Amino acid sequence: MITFKEFKISDYITLKLVFGKTIIYVAGRRFWKCRFLLLQIPEGESELASLKSINSIDEAAEMLDASLEPLDGKVFMYSIPPETEFWGHCSNLQAWYENGYDTRLLHSNIAFPLLYELAEAGDPQALKVFKEEIAERYNTGIESVRKYLEHEYLKYLTTEEFLSNIDEEEFEALNKLRKLQPDVSRLGLQYKKGKITRLMLNGYKFKRVPSEIRRFTSLEHLEMTSNLLETLPEWIGELTSLKELQVYNNQLKSLPESFGALKSLQILKAFNNNLRQLPDSIGNLESLRMLNLHHNELISLPETVGNLVNLEELLLRGNKLSTLPNSIGRLDNLEVLVLDENELCKLPDSILDLENLRILGIDGNNVEKLPYSSGSYQNLRALNISNNPIYKMPDFVYGLPKLERLTIRGLGSIESRISLEKFKNKHIMILLSGQKMIEK
Structure with a gap:
C-alpha cells in the first residue's frame, strides 16, 4: 500500500x-x-x-x-x-x-x-468524555441524533448516568416512582432538554395512575397498558403536551371531564376496558387522529365526537352501540371507521358526507341497508358488511371505483349470486364464508 x-x-x-x-x-x-x-x-x-x-x-x-x-x-x-x-x-x-x-x-x-x-x-480524553457526550447529545440533540444514540450507544450508560441530565424536580418525582416499582425500566423512559417526554408503565398492576406523573409537564407519550386502572385522575388534563396515551387492557369505567384539556393528544388507545360512555369534553381533542375504543361497553357516543375534525381512524368494534350521532358526518378527515360487533340497526345518512372514508366495517350488526346517494363512498377501498340481515347486494357497491376488498361472510343469499363482472374495479377480492375467496 x-x-x-x-x-x-x-x-x-x-x-x-x-x-x-x-x-x-x-x-x-x-x-x-x-x-x-x-x-x-x-x-x-x-x-x-x-x-x-x-x-x-x-x-x-x-x-x-x-x-x-x-x-x-x-x-x-x-x-x-x-x-x-x-x-x-x-x-x-x-x-x-x-x-x-x-x-x-x-x-x-x-x-x-x-x-x-x-x-x-x-x-484518556476519550475515556473521560465518551459517556458524557452520549448523555449530553441525547439530552440536547436533534431527533435523528437522539434515535441514533438510543439504538447504538445508550447501552454504554448506567441507569444513573442515563438519568443524570433530568431536571431536579422531575428526577425527584421519578425516584419516587422507581421506589413504587423498582423495576421501572429505563427502556420505557425518554427525556429531552431535561424533561421526561416518554414513560412506559405497562403490566405493573397499578390500580391508580401514580401522582408523580403529574410533575412530568412535558410528557408526550404515556403508556399504562395491562394494569388494573378503573379510572384516570382529574389532573390528567394538566398533561397538555401529551400526544399519545395508551391505557388499553385495564378496567376503566369512565374518562374524566378534564380529558378534553389534552389539546395536543393525537392518539388514544383505550381498547379492552369497561367504558360505558365518553365525556362531552372529548370533542375538544382537536388534534386527535386515532381513537381506538375496541371492546368496551359503550352504548352511545356524544354528539361532540363530530368536533374531532382531524380524526382519521375511529375504531369501535365490540361495543354496545345501537345508534351513531349525526355529527359523525362532520369528521371530514376520517379514513377508517370500524363498527363491527355492535347493535346497530342503521347508519346515519350523515355518513355519506365522509368523502375520505377508505375502510368501513359493520360486521355483526343488525343493519338491513346502507345509506347511499350519488357520488358517495368514492374513496372506499375496503367494505365489510358480513353477518347483517342484508339480502341483496346494494347496486351502488358494484360501481365503487376504488373498492379492492369486499367481505360478505354470513350473507348466503348474496354470496351465491355474486358476480365479479359487475364490479367497476377490475382488481377486487371478495371474502366469503368458510374462508373462501374469489378475486379478479
Missing part, C-alpha cells in the same frame, strides 16, 4: 491519504475511510441568518442542501482534488481533538464510533 500523505493529530489519531482516499487510523489500526460531506450553503440574507441557530454538524446536514452528495452508491464527480479533501478532513479532526472531542463538530455517525474506538484504545 502506497501512502501519499500522512498527518498525525495525536498519539491516537492519524490520517493518511492512500490512492486518493482519506483513511483514519486509531492507535495505528485502520478505522474509517472518510466520506466528504458536501453542503450547499444558501446565499440569501434571511437563509444565512437561519444558520445562526445551527448547533451541530448534524443540524447543518439536515437544514442545508446536501444535493452535492453522491446518492444510491453512484459516483459523484466533483472538482475537489483528493489532497484538498484530505487536508479538509485533517482540519476537521484537528479542531475536534483541540475542542475535547466535542461531538457537535463532527457528524454523529463518525463522531461516536470514533470516540468509542479511541476510548477502547486507551485515549
Whole structure:
C-alpha cells in the first residue's frame, strides 16, 4: 500500500491519504475511510441568518442542501482534488481533538464510533468524555441524533448516568416512582432538554395512575397498558403536551371531564376496558387522529365526537352501540371507521358526507341497508358488511371505483349470486364464508 500523505493529530489519531482516499487510523489500526460531506450553503440574507441557530454538524446536514452528495452508491464527480479533501478532513479532526472531542463538530455517525474506538484504545480524553457526550447529545440533540444514540450507544450508560441530565424536580418525582416499582425500566423512559417526554408503565398492576406523573409537564407519550386502572385522575388534563396515551387492557369505567384539556393528544388507545360512555369534553381533542375504543361497553357516543375534525381512524368494534350521532358526518378527515360487533340497526345518512372514508366495517350488526346517494363512498377501498340481515347486494357497491376488498361472510343469499363482472374495479377480492375467496 502506497501512502501519499500522512498527518498525525495525536498519539491516537492519524490520517493518511492512500490512492486518493482519506483513511483514519486509531492507535495505528485502520478505522474509517472518510466520506466528504458536501453542503450547499444558501446565499440569501434571511437563509444565512437561519444558520445562526445551527448547533451541530448534524443540524447543518439536515437544514442545508446536501444535493452535492453522491446518492444510491453512484459516483459523484466533483472538482475537489483528493489532497484538498484530505487536508479538509485533517482540519476537521484537528479542531475536534483541540475542542475535547466535542461531538457537535463532527457528524454523529463518525463522531461516536470514533470516540468509542479511541476510548477502547486507551485515549484518556476519550475515556473521560465518551459517556458524557452520549448523555449530553441525547439530552440536547436533534431527533435523528437522539434515535441514533438510543439504538447504538445508550447501552454504554448506567441507569444513573442515563438519568443524570433530568431536571431536579422531575428526577425527584421519578425516584419516587422507581421506589413504587423498582423495576421501572429505563427502556420505557425518554427525556429531552431535561424533561421526561416518554414513560412506559405497562403490566405493573397499578390500580391508580401514580401522582408523580403529574410533575412530568412535558410528557408526550404515556403508556399504562395491562394494569388494573378503573379510572384516570382529574389532573390528567394538566398533561397538555401529551400526544399519545395508551391505557388499553385495564378496567376503566369512565374518562374524566378534564380529558378534553389534552389539546395536543393525537392518539388514544383505550381498547379492552369497561367504558360505558365518553365525556362531552372529548370533542375538544382537536388534534386527535386515532381513537381506538375496541371492546368496551359503550352504548352511545356524544354528539361532540363530530368536533374531532382531524380524526382519521375511529375504531369501535365490540361495543354496545345501537345508534351513531349525526355529527359523525362532520369528521371530514376520517379514513377508517370500524363498527363491527355492535347493535346497530342503521347508519346515519350523515355518513355519506365522509368523502375520505377508505375502510368501513359493520360486521355483526343488525343493519338491513346502507345509506347511499350519488357520488358517495368514492374513496372506499375496503367494505365489510358480513353477518347483517342484508339480502341483496346494494347496486351502488358494484360501481365503487376504488373498492379492492369486499367481505360478505354470513350473507348466503348474496354470496351465491355474486358476480365479479359487475364490479367497476377490475382488481377486487371478495371474502366469503368458510374462508373462501374469489378475486379478479
